[in-house]
Amino acid sequence: MPQPNYLTTPKILYIDDDPINRLLVNRLLTSYDFEVIEAETGLEGLTIARNDPPNLILMDINMPGLDGHETTTRMRSIPVLERVPIVALTARSAKGERELALAAGCDGYITKPIDIDNFPHKIISYLEGHRDTMTNDERQHFLGHYSHKLVERLESKIIELEEANNRLQKIDKIKSDFITVAAHELRTPITLVYGYARLLQVVATETEQTEFIEGGVADLAGRIYLSVQRLNEVVNDILNISLIEANEMRLLQEPVNLAEIINAALQELNPAKNNRQLNISLERLDTLPTFIGDKNRLRQAFWNILSNAIKYTPDGGSIEVKGWLSSAPPPDGEVLVSTSHPGEESIIILIKDTGIGIDRLEQKEIFQHFYTAGDTTYHSSNKTAFGGGGIGLGLPITRGIIEAHGGRVWVESEGRDPVAYPGSRFYVLLPLKSGR
Numbered sequence: 001m002p003q004p005n006y007l008t009t010p011k012i013l014y015i016d017d018d019p020i021n022r023l024l025v026n027r028l029l030t031s032y033d034f035e036v037i038e039a040e041t042g043l044e045g046l047t048i049a050r051n052d053p054p055n056l057i058l059m060d061i062n063m064p065g066l067d068g069h070e071t072t073t074r075m076r077s078i079p080v081l082e083r084v085p086i087v088a089l090t091a092r093s094a095k096g097e098r099e100l101a102l103a104a105g106c107d108g109y110i111t112k113p114i115d116i117d118n119f120p121h122k123i124i125s126y127l128e129g130h131r132d133t134m135t136n137d138e139r140q141h142f143l144g145h146y147s148h149k150l151v152e153r154l155e156s157k158i159i160e161l162e163e164a165n166n167r168l169q170k171i172d173k174i175k176s177d178f179i180t181v182a183a184h185e186l187r188t189p190i191t192l193v194y195g196y197a198r199l200l201q202v203v204a205t206e207t208e209q210t211e212f213i214e215g216g217v218a219d220l221a222g223r224i225y226l227s228v229q230r231l232n233e234v235v236n237d238i239l240n241i242s243l244i245e246a247n248e249m250r251l252l253q254e255p256v257n258l259a260e261i262i263n264a265a266l267q268e269l270n271p272a273k274n275n276r277q278l279n280i281s282l283e284r285l286d287t288l289p290t291f292i293g294d295k296n297r298l299r300q301a302f303w304n305i306l307s308n309a310i311k312y313t314p315d316g317g318s319i320e321v322k323g324w325l326s327s328a329p330p331p332d333g334e335v336l337v338s339t340s341h342p343g344e345e346s347i348i349i350l351i352k353d354t355g356i357g358i359d360r361l362e363q364k365e366i367f368q369h370f371y372t373a374g375d376t377t378y379h380s381s382n383k384t385a386f387g388g389g390g391i392g393l394g395l396p397i398t399r400g401i402i403e404a405h406g407g408r409v410w411v412e413s414e415g416r417d418p419v420a421y422p423g424s425r426f427y428v429l430l431p432l433k434s435g436r
């Protein structure tokens with residue numbers, strides 16, 4: 001069969017959700033030396049056509065998701081597809097269907113079932129420039145009809161989305177409630193195991209009467225004790241997140257020396273004990289005024305950021321903790337930080353590491369609960385080992401605590417690069433107004 005004069009085989013994109021139709025049209029057109037690319041949905045077709053515009057698009061009209069009319073209209077607004085012939089291929093043969101397809105942007109209209117003998121000729125005629133037409137009056141009429149149809153579809157989609165969103169919110173609430181109840185239920189047995197393991201350790205140490213036997217009862221009881229301690233921390237984190245989510249975190253109002261709690265957190269983490277070689281320095285923290293807030297909660301907030309800085313910075317790297325007042329000039333090399341309410345005095349704490357850094361797109365996400373960036377294969381519960389991760393509750397808890405004190409926490413990093421180590425800078429801003 002003679003074909004239009006293309007340098008290469010004409011490429012036809014066929015969009016149809018029905019695999020049997022696709023098979024039939026594909027067989028037929030490839031036997032006439034066309035190259036056929038298939039797409040199952042309007043959205044898939046859009047992506048394929050945009051990336052590699054075909055010579056002609058065959059468009060099924062009745063499809064779930066974006067239907068053929070809508071896909072065609074969308075294609076017409078993409079510059080590379082503006083002139084590509086689009087031919088509707090549809091079982092709809094009622095009066096006005098052809099005009100509706102043309103009003104949506106199609107150039108032609110072929111009805112199913114296809115006439116096998118004529119079909120390839122028709123495709124060639126469209127490739128050669130044939131276009132179906134209608135009068136201007138008809139076009140006006142069917143465009144009006146089409147826009148009403150689109151608004152109706154939009155309305156029903158919005159209703160569907162709202163219903164789906166309500167369902168998801170209900171499911172999310174059931175899930176959160178379940179997690180909270182489960183965490184509460186776990187607390188009692190954990191406390192018992194914790195107590196008995198400690199007791200067993202003490203009794204066994206006394207009866208073994210030697211310094212330490214590896215694999216002995218005291219050693220094993222000690223290991224159980226440590227594991228239960230970790231389990232307890234996870235359960236507490238989950239309960240804390242539930243309190244934060246429900247806006248029920250109660251804060252004590254006591255004088256807090258921030259230098260003291262940051263030092264205490266660092267001493268507890270003690271990376272050197274785990275053979276980590278890190279240079280940790282503190283700057284100007286002791287010049288900060290006393291903050292009124294919840295000491296333990298704030299200690300936990302800084303502990304989480306510091307533990308991450310240690311975990312994600314390789315040996316030989318450094319962690320700097322700096323503090324200053326928003327009204328004072330920042331320490332050398334640091335930039336001015338804007339407060340949420342200009343003129344309001346705030347304490348700014350910067351925790352700066354030379355670690356693997358955080359992808360720009362993930363810098364907001366990491367404050368969402370259960371979000372752990374990067375590859376979770378290497379996660380371990382170790383608090384100071386390089387690369388060790390947790391369950392992704394540390395930063396959401398930190399954010400909850402800082403926000404409950406009226407403050408803000410955010411991160412800046414040039415991106416994640418486990419080779420170049422661009423580092424991360426976590427800022428905590430605590431307004432003095434609420435705290436004095």
Ligand code: ADP
Nearest residue numbers: 308309312366372373389390391392393394395
């Ligand atoms: P996790 O319990 O996994 O440590 P967090 O909420 O504390 O959870 O942190 C969430 C994620 O943020 C971590 O899994 C890690 O990918 C990333 N992250 C946090 N702090 C740092 C940091 N200082 N450097 C690089 N990545 C970090």
